[in-house]
Amino acid sequence: LDKAAGTMDALDDKEFSGSLVVLLENGLDFVRTNSKVKWQKAGEERIELPDYPKRSVLEGLVNALIHRQYLDLGSEVHIDLFDDRLEIYSPGGMCDGSLVQEQDIDKVPSKRRNPVIADIFNRLKYMERRGSGFKKIQSVYQSQYLYTDEMRPQFYSDKDTFILTLKNLNYKKGAEKGAEKGAEKGAEKKQFHKMEERREKILLLIKQNPHITQGEIMENLNLSRKQVQSLMRILNNQGQIRRVGSNRNGYWEVFREGRGW
Template sequence: MIEQLIAEATECDFKVALETKKPKSWLKSVSAFSNGIGGTLFFGVSDDREPIGLSDVQKDAEAISRLIKERITPLPQFILKPLQEDGKNLLALEVSPGRSTPYYYKADGVMEAYIRVGNESVIAPDYIVNELILKGTNQSFDTLTTDAVKKDYSFTLLEATYLERTGLRFEPSDYVSFGLTDKNGLLTNAGKLMTDQHTVYNSRMFCTRWNGLEKSSIFDDALDDKEYEGNLIYLLKSGSEFIRNNSKVRFVKEAQYRVDKPDYAERAVTEALVNALIHRDYIVLGSEIHIDMFDDRVEITSPGGMFGGGSIQEYDIYSIRSMRRNPVIADLFHRMKYMERRGSGLRKIVSETEKLPGYTEAYKPEFSSTATDFRV
């Protein structure tokens, strides 16, 4: 039974016994599970998943409920389940992903929010706490109104690109209806990211073509090195051009024609860059998207892990639920036909790559994420 419950748990921790004198040892996991995708704490179970048993399940259950109510704020949703395995009494504390993030551990005059990094619960850095605050108030970075006035900026690239890709003019009223300004003409963060001027410092992209298979000194081993900043459409086009200029298109002669064999599928590159631009975390100070090209691969890394918590390695990309960190930007790119239906971007990267002549499983795109970044 316990193996099945462990397999079904989104995240899990194990405690041989309930620690009541130093409850932070397990309450930090309650905070982290609530701030992420949920999880289960198994009491009476060792780290190697062997059932040890609890001497007084009822007393421990009461203490767990009391300590969560006293030391986790706001109060998370949780369920306590008594279990039996090999005649031994255990407890499973199932913690649901929270809607009122961040959830703090509070005691001894401190309040700390925790997140999961691998199999550990660690203190959330400030920028993740800020994102959790936005999430808990049903806001996002790109929807926040700034003090920048629309009339002080230009949007030539946005309007020209919108006309080119949709056949429609970008009307003055669209700035409000698309969420780029408020009714008083103040730009949202999404609006600032679409100006011709560089108004959001973190809106940057660093591109490097390395000589070899690994990173080294940028002065000695970079064959090409570019830095771009500004409008998101400009970053998308610049990143695509950098990859194209540092890629090769080989060809094979057939009887009546030739077959081009590019290093990378252009549509897959676009999807990967769009994914990086619309899902990245713009709150992280001094952050930027990185494109690193090597002799055998290209890596695109963006700030911010999975928005809902967890890591992409834990998911099946063919059934993953779409969660948008920056919904206004995502909607705008969708309107401009840079992305297809929501949640299909990673699948598109794979399917377009599979169409390349000579494709084998060795060339299948790989996805990885941590609490702080996402890499294709």
């Protein structure tokens, strides 16, 4: 596994042997282990943002194992995972010798080099009987939240080789990555100042009324009970406030005041 856009020492490298089903499952696990699934909140919904859609990877691996040239001794199916893309290589080009990159993917005719293997995979529910693998890979990508035309899966073949390239949907180039990190740092800084401001307001409320309750602080600052409890725990741990007496009849003491006082 090469996790870079160029050539470098592999960060992970595994070789698998066994039945075709074992090879398929091991290949899926390898991609799953070395890729990420992010998520984003959209209203009440949580949207998963995988580097590579599982269904597209499955279709690509199934296609590689079913349609590869098994008479080419010493050759093998392999997966190369880079920062920005995943490549699945299989020995043997298109069955009719055509070049897949010169064809409309939606209209590529279904021709199987190994019909017995294809039938077994179909019976095991790893694939559909009709030749829809290429279209499925593309349609799944197009349905992804972060998809753009630049992310379109790429198919390449010559007389000896077939390569499927899947783009990393979460990959950001240098400038974009820098802008994203800058935005994240800006958001973190803003959140820090917001927390500081809330703690100072709590200190002021306690100074004005040492007997103030958490409920009254919630109402004054329009915060939830969990937020107030968290902020007061921080103030207490920092030695800025202390509870004297019982929860019912006690009061708060302020030992160190906030900024600007």
